Amino acid sequence: MNKIIALVALIAVLGIVNASIIGKENHLAEGQVVYLELAPVDPRSLMQGDYMALNFRVAQQVYEALPKSEEYRGWNRNAEAGDGYVVVTLDEKKIGTFQRLDNSTPLADNETRLRYRVRNGEVKFATNAFFFQEGHAQAYEAARYGQFRVAEDGELLLAAMFNETLERIQPANQE
Missing domain, CATH: 1.20.5 (Single alpha-helices involved in coiled-coils or other helix-helix interfaces)
Incomplete structure (x- = not known):
């Protein structure tokens, strides 16, 4: 039994x-294709082992727009924890730029909602790391955009990394 x-x-x-x-x-x-610009990071910490730490410019803008607790003192990133949605405007290349925190108003034709999460005072979109095959770190140093696939409910999945001209980064196989 x-x-x-x-x-x-x-x-x-x-x-x-x-x-x-x-x-x-x-x-x-x-899912709908949306590109989010990577935020500047310390190049010494960009590549850590076989993954790249990610931070997106839109995440920084969401953080700045979020209400802060009374204990907020600048460096102590103490935004109110929780999940929410941000509205981004998409240009002709599908690059998303911060428009506003979602307030349930109807979207314009060139806008879309993206779900974010606040964890430990940091705004996250889907993931905070991109993993790649060992030995391919140098190819990903050119990464400037993350390509996301967005579901109708605003949930994101990171699909690939792209350079400044929106060419997909595909390292040559190294054997």
Whole structure:
């Protein structure tokens, strides 16, 4: 009897995991393309091992627009924690620029909502790191934009990194 329960539980878990994977794959294939500019970072900390720490200019602008607690003292990034939406304006290249925090007003044709999260005083969009194959760090030093796929509910998935002319960074295979 215990073996049957364990087998049913395993099948249920695998079903849930596979459904999640299929959902993310559909999100990547069908989501609206939006490019977010990377914020300047200390070049010494840009590459750390086999990943790149990410920060986006829009995230900094969202942070500045968020209400701060009374204890806020400048460097103590103490924005009120929580999740929310920001409205970005998309140019002809689909580069998103901060417009406003979402206030539920209808969007213009060139606007879209993006979901953000505030964790530990930092505004996050989907991820704060981009992982790549060992030995490819030099290729990603040219990264200036992250390409996101945005679902109808504003949820983002990071799809790829792009340079300043919006060319996808695809390192040559090094063997």
